[in-house]
Amino acid sequence: MALATSISSVFDQGSVKVKSFTIKTSDLSSPPTQLFIVAPVEENTYPVLLFCHGFCIDNTWYSQLLQHISSHGYIVVAPQFYHYMLISPTKETEIAAKVTDWLSTGLSQVLKEKVKPDLTKLALSGHSRGGKVAFALALGHAPTSLKFSAILGIDPVDGQSPSNRAQPKILTYVPRTLDLEIPIGIIGTGLGDQSTGIIPPFAPDGVNHAEFFNESKPPSCYFLAKEYGHCDMLDESKASLASWACKSGKGSKEDMRRAVGGIVVAFLNDYLGGESKDLEAIFEKPSTAPIVLDPVISVKE
Numbered sequence: 001m002a003l004a005t006s007i008s009s010v011f012d013q014g015s016v017k018v019k020s021f022t023i024k025t026s027d028l029s030s031p032p033t034q035l036f037i038v039a040p041v042e043e044n045t046y047p048v049l050l051f052c053h054g055f056c057i058d059n060t061w062y063s064q065l066l067q068h069i070s071s072h073g074y075i076v077v078a079p080q081f082y083h084y085m086l087i088s089p090t091k092e093t094e095i096a097a098k099v100t101d102w103l104s105t106g107l108s109q110v111l112k113e114k115v116k117p118d119l120t121k122l123a124l125s126g127h128s129r130g131g132k133v134a135f136a137l138a139l140g141h142a143p144t145s146l147k148f149s150a151i152l153g154i155d156p157v158d159g160q161s162p163s164n165r166a167q168p169k170i171l172t173y174v175p176r177t178l179d180l181e182i183p184i185g186i187i188g189t190g191l192g193d194q195s196t197g198i199i200p201p202f203a204p205d206g207v208n209h210a211e212f213f214n215e216s217k218p219p220s221c222y223f224l225a226k227e228y229g230h231c232d233m234l235d236e237s238k239a240s241l242a243s244w245a246c247k248s249g250k251g252s253k254e255d256m257r258r259a260v261g262g263i264v265v266a267f268l269n270d271y272l273g274g275e276s277k278d279l280e281a282i283f284e285k286p287s288t289a290p291i292v293l294d295p296v297i298s299v300k301e
Contacts, residue, residue: 011262014071029106032098043114047121054128068261097142131156150271152185192230255290
């Protein structure tokens with residue numbers, strides 16, 4: 001069970017000590033692809049979050065964000081879908097499904113002794129094209145032996161435009177058609193649909209967070225990081241590097257990571273741990289977050 005107990009604490013580093021490590025396919029646990037794992041080191045049983053990286057982004061580029069989430073009492077598993085040779089979203093979804101199946105037999109083998117995963121409390125998340133992959137997995141485009149209890153897209157993107165989307169196509173352009181039978185959370189960025197003037201926007205209108213939320217069947221919630229860009233939740237040095245190609249906000253990237261991490265923790269606390277007060281507090285007072293969240297929307301039914 002996650003350990004965050006107040007609205008202020010979800011936006012701060014949690015009290016649980018964590019360790020980050022990489023598991024290669026040559027490991028005795030035989031993962032289907034290389035994994036970046038952030039997990040508590042203290043004896044307990046913890047919910048699990050499967051996190052899918054974005055297009056041309058390494059899974060370790062989210063280390064600070066994932067450490068924030070894990071420090072509140074979660075095991076985070078982030079597969080690396082490719083290194084140099086790009087693959088299709090369909091192939092990424094198939095790999096994500098294989099990693100999901102691996103969790104049952106392999107995850108316990110790579111964790112500290114007496115640190116146990118609770119796979120009855122399994123959530124799914126992804127950033128950018130990784131958000132598309134997460135939704136594809138939840139929609140059953142690749143079968144898995146485990147069931148997900150919640151999904152949260154971080155500035156998810158379904159393609160370059162409504163007419164230019166790789167398979168599997170997630171968006172249908174009909175409201176509330178993403179019927180996953182699990183709670184859905186969407187975090188969007190206000191600058192993701194803007195271009196730097198050289199490269200097209202990374203999260204264009206019509207295929208980004210706004211349409212994902214419009215099509216999400218309740219219970220669903222939405223948070224817009226109004227003054228930040230598509231890659232501003234990456235690790236500090238990587239966010240700075242990405243700003244050359246991707247529109248970036250002028251505010252603190254650390255505050256952006258704290259905000260995204262806190263929202264993820266509050267969402268997981270509610271829908272995996274049954275502790276709704278942190279999420280409800282964000283809806284009641286969005287200004288408590290370290291960045292501007294506008295709008296913040298909760299749809300129960």
